[in-house]
Amino acid sequence: MNTFPHDAYLRFWGVRGSYPAPFASHLKVGGNTSCVEIYVDGHLLVCDGGTGIIPFGSALMGQKEVRELTILLTHYHWDHISGLPFFVPAFVPGWKVNFFGPGNTPEEIETRISGQMQSPYFPVEVETWLADIHYLAMNEGKINHGPFSISHFNVHHPGTTYGYRIEAAGKTIIYVSDNELSFINQNIQARAEEMDEQELRLIQAMQSEERDNALRYAKDADIFIHDAQYTVADYKQRRSWGHSCYIDTVEFAIDAGVKNLYLFHVDPNYPDLKIEELHRDALRIIDEKKSSLRCHIACEGKIIPLR
Numbered sequence: 529m530n531t532f533p534h535d536a537y538l539r540f541w542g543v544r545g546s547y548p549a550p551f552a553s554h555l556k557v558g559g560n561t562s563c564v565e566i567y568v569d570g571h572l573l574v575c576d577g578g579t580g581i582i583p584f585g586s587a588l589m590g591q592k593e594v595r596e597l598t599i600l601l602t603h604y605h606w607d608h609i610s611g612l613p614f615f616v617p618a619f620v621p622g623w624k625v626n627f628f629g630p631g632n633t634p635e636e637i638e639t640r641i642s643g644q645m646q647s648p649y650f651p652v653e654v655e656t657w658l659a660d661i662h663y664l665a666m667n668e669g670k671i672n673h674g675p676f677s678i679s680h681f682n683v684h685h686p687g688t689t690y691g692y693r694i695e696a697a698g699k700t701i702i703y704v705s706d707n708e709l710s711f712i713n714q715n716i717q718a719r720a721e722e723m724d725e726q727e728l729r730l731i732q733a734m735q736s737e738e739r740d741n742a743l744r745y746a747k748d749a750d751i752f753i754h755d756a757q758y759t760v761a762d763y764k765q766r767r768s769w770g771h772s773c774y775i776d777t778v779e780f781a782i783d784a785g786v787k788n789l790y791l792f793h794v795d796p797n798y799p800d801l802k803i804e805e806l807h808r809d810a811l812r813i814i815d816e817k818k819s820s821l822r823c824h825i826a827c828e829g830k831i832i833p834l835r
Contacts, residue, residue, distance in 0.1 A: 531587055531588065531590055531591040531593075531815070532567055532591065532593065532594075533831055534567075534831070534833050534834075535568070535569055535835065536567065536568045536569065536833065536834035536835045537566075537567055537831050537832060537833050537834055538566050538695070538701065538831070538832040538834060539564070539566075539582075539829070539830065539831045539832070540563075540564055540565075540566065540567045540609075540790075540826050540827060540828055540829065540830045541560060541563040541564065541565055541580035541581065541583060541584045541828060541829075542560035542561045542562050542563035542564075542576070542578045542579055542580020542581070543557060543558050543560070543562070543580070543792055543793070543794065543827065544557075544558065544559055544561050544562075544607075544679075544793070544794060544795075544796050545561070545562070545580075545607065545648060545705075545706070545755070545771065545793035545794060545795060545796065545826055546561070546607055546796050547561065547607055547794070547796050548560055548561055548607075548667060548796070549796035549797075551799070553799035553800060553801075554796075554799055554800060555800070556800040556827065557794065557803050557825060557826075557827050558676065558828025558829070559644050559754075559796070559828075560578060560579040560580035560582075560583070560611075560818050560828060561576075561578030561579045561580060561608065561610065561611070561789075562573070562575070562576040562580065562602075562608050562705045562759070562793060563578050563579070563581040563584060563611065563620075563791075564576065564577040564580075564581030564703060564753065565584055566676070566694065566696065566701065568674065568675045568676065568697045568834065569674070569675055569697075570674070571594075571596075571673060571674030571675055571676065572594055572595060572596070572597035572598070573597065573598050573600065573673060573676050573678075573694065574597055574598070574600065574698075575599075575600050575602070575691065575692065575703045575705070575753075575779065576597055576599075576600070576601060576608045576609075576705060577601060577608060577609050577610075577611050577615065578603055578607050578608050578609070578611050578817050579607075579610055579613040580611060580828065581599075581611035581612065581614075582611045582614045582615065583613075585611075585614070585615040585616040585617050586616055586745065588616070588617055588749045589616055589617070590604075595622055595623050595624060596612075596623070596624040596625075596626070596627060597617070597624075597626070598625075598626040598627075598628065598664070598671070598676075599626065599627050599628070600628050600629065600678065600680075600690075600692055600703075600705075601627065601628070601629030601630070601637075601641075601690075601707060602629070602630075602683075602685075602689055602691070602692070602704075602705045602810075603608040603629070603630055603685060603687055603689040603690065603691050603706065604629065604640045604641070605641060605646065605687070605690065605706075608645060608670070608705065608706075609641065610644070612640065612641065612645075613644065613645050613650055613652065614646075617659060618657045618658075618659045618661070619656065619657055619658055619659065619660045620658060621659065621767055622659075623646075623659035623660065623664070623757060623812045624659060624660040624661075624662070624810065625657075625659050625660070625661050626661075626662045626663075626664055626673065626696045627641060627661070627662070627663050627664065628663075628664040628666075628671055629641070629690070630687075630688040630690055631690065633665065633788070634662075634663035634664060634665050635663070636807075637663045638663045639663075641654065641663075641735065642654040643779070650744075651765075654726050657728040657731075661742065664800060666680070669767075671708070674823045675696050675697065676693060676694060676695070676696045677693050677694070677695040677696070678693070678695075678752040678762060678783060679693045679765055679789075680692050680693075681693070681745050683704055683706070683707035684705055684707055684711035684770060685706040685708065685770035685771075686769075687771050689706055689707070691704035691705075691707065692704075693704065693745055693749075695768075696834070697705075697835055698834075698835070699750040699751065699834050700748070700749045700750050700751070701749065701750065701751045701753070702745065702746045702749045702751070702752045702753065702754070702786075703753045704752075704753065704754045704755060704777045705753070705755060705792060705793050706755050706767070706770055706771060706793060707754065707755045707770070707771075707772060708770050708771055708772055709715040709742075709767070709772045709773075709776040709777065709780050710763075710767075710772070710773070710776050711768070712806075731751070736800040741744040742780075743780075743783055743784045746780070746781070746784040746792060747784050747785055748783065748784070748785045748786070748787070749786045749787065749834065750787050750788060751787070751788050752781050752784070752786040752787075752788065752789045752790065753792045754772070754777050754780070754781065754789065754790070754791075754792055755773075755788045755792060755793045756772060756773075756777040756778075756791035756792060756793065756794060756806070757771035757772060757793050757794060757795050758771055758772065758773050758774065758776035759773070759774070759798075759806065760761070760773055760775060762795065764819070771793070774791060774806050774809075774810060775809075775810075775813065775829075777791065778810045778813050778814065778821075778823060779790070779817075781821055781823075782813075782814065782821050786821060787821070787822065788797045788821075788822045788823075788824065788832075789810075789822070789823045789824065790824050790825070790826040791803070791810065791822055791823065791824070791825050791826060792826040794806075795809070796827075797814045801828065804824055804825070807825050808821065810823045811823060
C-alpha cells in the first residue's frame with residue numbers, strides 16, 4: 529500500500545464500533561475500531577486511536593517524509609484509544625505526536641490517555657514513549673495543525689464526547705463517531721406523561737434549538753462521517769446507549785445539506801451483508817426524499833481524494 533497515495537486525501541483505518549470484529553464475514557467493511565487518517569500536503573491528522581491506528585502506525589514506519597501528526601480523540605472509551613499502546617511512532621525518537629481530546633487542560637488529557645497504560649491494565653506506561661509527545665489546548669476554540677483548521681462541539685454519548693469540524697484542502701469534513709441523534713426525542717417520549725403542557729413546550733423548544741445548532745455544524749459539509757451503529761430494531765433495545773439508528777443519521781445528513789455521508793461506527797455484530805442491506809435502505813430513503821445526498825459505507829482502506 530502506498531503510504532501517501534495523493535497530496536490530499538482521507539483514508540479509513542478502522543470503522544467498527546464498540547469492539548474489534550476480525551471475522552471472515554466482516555472483512556469487506558473491516559473489523560478494526562475507529563481511526564481515520566487525513567493527509568494534506570505533508571501534514572497528518574488522525575481522528576481517534578482505536579485498533580485501526582495500529583496498522584496505520586506500522587505503515588508510517590515505511591516512509592521518511594512525515595515525522596509529526598496530531599491525533600484528535602472524540603472521547604476515551606476503549607474502542608477509541610485501545611490502539612494507542614501499540615502505535616509504533618509513539619515509541620520512536622524523532623517523531624512528534626500531538627494529542628487533543630475532551631479535558632479542561634492538557635494535563636487532564638494526558639491523565640486520561642495514560643490511564644489505560646498503567647498497572648494493572650497494561651505492562652508498559654506512556655513514560656516509555658520516546659517520541660516528542662504534546663497534549664494540546666484549544667486556542668479561542670480552534671486548533672491549527674499545518675493546513676488544518678479544527679473546531680469541536682459536544683455530542684450525545686455517555687461522558688463528554690466531541691465531534692470535530694475540520695477545514696482543509698478547500699473541504700469541510702465533519703467527524704462524529706459516537707452520537708445519539710434521537711437522545712432528546714427518546715427522553716421526551718419516556719417522560720411525556722410526567723410533564724405538564726408548559727414543561728413539554730419548553731423541552732420541545734430546547735430540542736428544536738439543539739437540532740438547529742447541530743445542523744449548523746454539519747451544514748453543507750463535503751464529507752460527513754457519522755455514527756450509524758444500529759438497525760431500527762436494535763436501536764429500540766439500546767436507547768440512551770449513545771449511538772444512532774442509521775435512518776436518523778441519513779435523515780439528519782439530508783436536512784444538513786451534506787454532500788457525502790459515510791455510515792460509520794457500525795455495530796460489530798453486523799456482517800458485511802447486513803451493512804450492505806442497511807446501505808441499500810439508506811439509498812432508498814434518499815431517493816424517496818429526492819435528495820442529492822451521496823451515501824457510502826465507510827470501509828477500511830477506502831481512500832477519498834480531497835482534491
